[in-house]
Amino acid sequence: MTTLFDPLALPGLTLANRVVMAPLTRNRSPQAIPGPVTATYYAQRASAGLIVTEATAISHQGQGYADVPGLYAPEQLDGWQAVTDAVHAEGGKIVTQLWHVGRISHNQLQPDGQAPVAPSAIQAKGKTYLIDADGKGHFAPTSLPRALALDELPGIVGDYRRAARAAVDHGFDGVEIHAANGYLIDQFLRSGSNHRTDAYGGSIENRARFLFEVVQAIADEIGAERTGIRLSPVTPANDASDPDAQPLFEHVIRGLARYPLAYVHTIVGATGGPRDHQQGDQPFDYAAYKQAYRQAGGQAAWMLNNGYDRALAEQAVASGEADLVAFGKAFISNPDLVERLRQDAPLNAWDASTFYGGGEHGYTDYPTLAQQAG
Numbered sequence: 539m540t541t542l543f544d545p546l547a548l549p550g551l552t553l554a555n556r557v558v559m560a561p562l563t564r565n566r567s568p569q570a571i572p573g574p575v576t577a578t579y580y581a582q583r584a585s586a587g588l589i590v591t592e593a594t595a596i597s598h599q600g601q602g603y604a605d606v607p608g609l610y611a612p613e614q615l616d617g618w619q620a621v622t623d624a625v626h627a628e629g630g631k632i633v634t635q636l637w638h639v640g641r642i643s644h645n646q647l648q649p650d651g652q653a654p655v656a657p658s659a660i661q662a663k664g665k666t667y668l669i670d671a672d673g674k675g676h677f678a679p680t681s682l683p684r685a686l687a688l689d690e691l692p693g694i695v696g697d698y699r700r701a702a703r704a705a706v707d708h709g710f711d712g713v714e715i716h717a718a719n720g721y722l723i724d725q726f727l728r729s730g731s732n733h734r735t736d737a738y739g740g741s742i743e744n745r746a747r748f749l750f751e752v753v754q755a756i757a758d759e760i761g762a763e764r765t766g767i768r769l770s771p772v773t774p775a776n777d778a779s780d781p782d783a784q785p786l787f788e789h790v791i792r793g794l795a796r797y798p799l800a801y802v803h804t805i806v807g808a809t810g811g812p813r814d815h816q817q818g819d820q821p822f823d824y825a826a827y828k829q830a831y832r833q834a835g836g837q838a839a840w841m842l843n844n845g846y847d848r849a850l851a852e853q854a855v856a857s858g859e860a861d862l863v864a865f866g867k868a869f870i871s872n873p874d875l876v877e878r879l880r881q882d883a884p885l886n887a888w889d890a891s892t893f894y895g896g897g898e899h900g901y902t903d904y905p906t907l908a909q910q911a912g
């Protein structure tokens with residue numbers, strides 16, 4: 539029987555265990571540059587089978603929150619090189635989550651104070667996070683976006699491609715395409731945020747076109763075997779809405795089967811909320827969605843996330859429902875989460891007040907079991 543602690547050999551990389559650190563935005567990268575404390579934070583968590591970094595902007599236009607890191611300027615990439623070196627020195631594996639927020643942004647964060655961009659000019663009912671001149675952070679409503687012109691799309695696909703190349707050139711073992719949680723790719727997918735009447739809107743095929751262009755470009759650039767993707771079929775995060783999630787995501791997942799990806803990462807239910815959340819009248823059928831992928835020939839590792847504890851994760855891996863389980867908040871407060879799960883030891887509680895922004899407190903000062911024993 540497979541356990542959480544068995545290794546997993548993917549075509550592009552071998553993971554020491556099935557416990558993945560989920561992507562976690564921490565807003566601790568002033569000027570979008572990850573610093574030495576970020577290298578320490580990830581190195582502390584290198585016993586994860588795989589680390590997925592916090593969402594990282596592929597371009598200035600892709601930025602939507604204060605103090606989140608980027609992959610588009612040399613100083614940012616130097617910062618990431620120190621992170622990947624530190625994780626590799628501890629024997630870990632790390633991919634970066636490629637992010638364009640689309641409409642989940644604020645003029646204040648955009649180049650020249652312009653409006654954020656989106657498939658359609660529809661403001662999200664949602665918040666972003668800003669830091670004032672006095673250094674104080676606060677949540678603020680997202681700005682009204684402008685609709686992207688058709689001829690702007692190749693440039694954004696090019697930004698994804700460039701960011702993926704820069705990531706592997708700076709030590710990342712691969713990338714995760716962030717197609718979840720109501721950000722740009724997800725905004726194209728869903729009827730609530732995509733009212734376009736051109737080749738990128740309307741039918742499911744058209745709404746998924748942008749996603750597949752991004753996947754194709756990244757697979758061409760760094761190889762599909764170094765590429766993962768994150769999807770959240772029914773999340774309401776960031777005002778994501780589509781009453782017909784099942785056919786939409788079955789189309790997406792069947793199309794992804796064409797690429798020999800490293801993994802497919804699915805958030806079950808509402809991100810950070812109920813696992814049985816649904817959009818529309820019907821509960822989402824995750825088994826049918828997975829079956830659609832396998833029947834189309836998809837062979838990538840199957841990663842699940844959202845609200846997993848040890849028992850649920852063990853059961854998912856033992857039953858074959860998942861090959862990998864990603865843990866979010868538990869990894870914030872437990873740098874040695876893998877060892878704690880192995881021993882069935884108690885977990886440190888997380889402090890939500892230090893999730894976003896701040897310094898080392900709530901970031902690099904959570905103790906390991908060994909430190910607690912000493």
Ligand SMILES: Cc1cc2nc3c(=O)[nH]c(=O)nc-3n(C[C@H](O)[C@H](O)[C@H](O)COP(=O)(O)O)c2cc1C
Pocket residue numbers: 560561562563564591592593635716718719768805809810843844845846864865866867868893894
């Ligand atoms: C502080 C915080 C930051 C997050 N940042 C990201 C992110 O950058 N990218 C992403 O895809 N999800 C992000 N998420 C969602 C988590 O990856 C994960 O889906 C969620 O926490 C549920 O998993 P859990 O129950 O194991 O915590 C974030 C969640 C939290 C709590």
